[in-house]
Amino acid sequence: MAVSAPDPREVRTASVEEMRRLRLPLPPSHFPLVWEPGDEVELRPTAEIEARAAILHVVLARCFGMPAQAAMSWLLGSHLVDLVTPPEWQFVMGGRGDHRSFVLHHDAVYALAWLLGLSKHLDPEQPADDRLIELLPNLPAGETFLQWRSRSLAAPRSPVEAAAVLDFYYCLDWGYLEAERIGAPLPGLIDANAIGQRRWALEWAVMFRGPYHDPPAGWEEVDLST
Structure with missing residues (x-):
């Protein structure tokens, strides 16, 4: 359910202050807000976020040796095939595409797990929780999507909290x-690729309603250019 989004200027001030604490370059004063005063915000349905996390988990499993037939069978048995994007399907079925780009999705999965309340933090100074694999479907054991949903008992974050974290990322x-670009030190153990993947997941999952927002984008249509 959509709720009133927090004041974007107050959220931005907090985001910039945290970046200052991390000793990162600060965005310019004209850097656009993610939403406008008076907008509403909500998360995608929990089942949709769970499905996206599960699909990316299978894609990652293919990166690390899961056979194509096993991956396809799991997706079919879990009734998730219709939610797999064309690039993902080409990779799962035939190994076609940029292997490295799919490996990077590990941090997107981590952000989705945070949104679902399965992971406790989304700290930019820290890599993904070592327990992340345990929080996702147990593919070697044949755990289905429905069985995983019953086991994981997701407790999604509030849309207001998710919006603030999206602005930060x-x-x-x-x-x-x-x-x-300028060769400045990074504050933690992850790089810009990991930050971008986490932002990708947040941009996809957090939906705003207001006069300046387009309809929610599909996974492959998320715009990270600005």
Whole structure:
């Protein structure tokens, strides 16, 4: 259910202050807000976020040796085939595509797990929780999507909290790229690629309603260019 989004200027001030604490380059004063005063915000349905996390988990499993037939059978048995994007399907079935780009989705999965309340933090100074694999479907054991949903008992974050974290990662994405461009030190153990993947998941899952927002984008249509 959509709720009133927090004041974007107050959220932005908090995001910039946290970037200052991390000693990252700060975004310019004209850096756009993610939403406008008076907008509403909500998360995609929990089942949709769970499905996206599960699909990316299978894609990652293919990166690390899961046979194509096993991956396809799991997706079919879990009734998720219709939610797999064309690039993902080409990779799952035939190994076609940029292997490295799919490996990077590990951090997107981590952000989705955070949104679902399965992971406790989304700290930009820390890599994904070592327990992440345990929080996802147990593919070697044949755990289905429905069985995993029953086991995981997701407790999604509030849309207001998710919106604030999205704004932070929107700013972080700029700051990390700028730091890498100028050769400045990064504050933690992850790089701009990981930050971008986390932002990708947040941009996809957090939906705003207001006069300046387009309909929610599909996974492959998320715009990370700004």
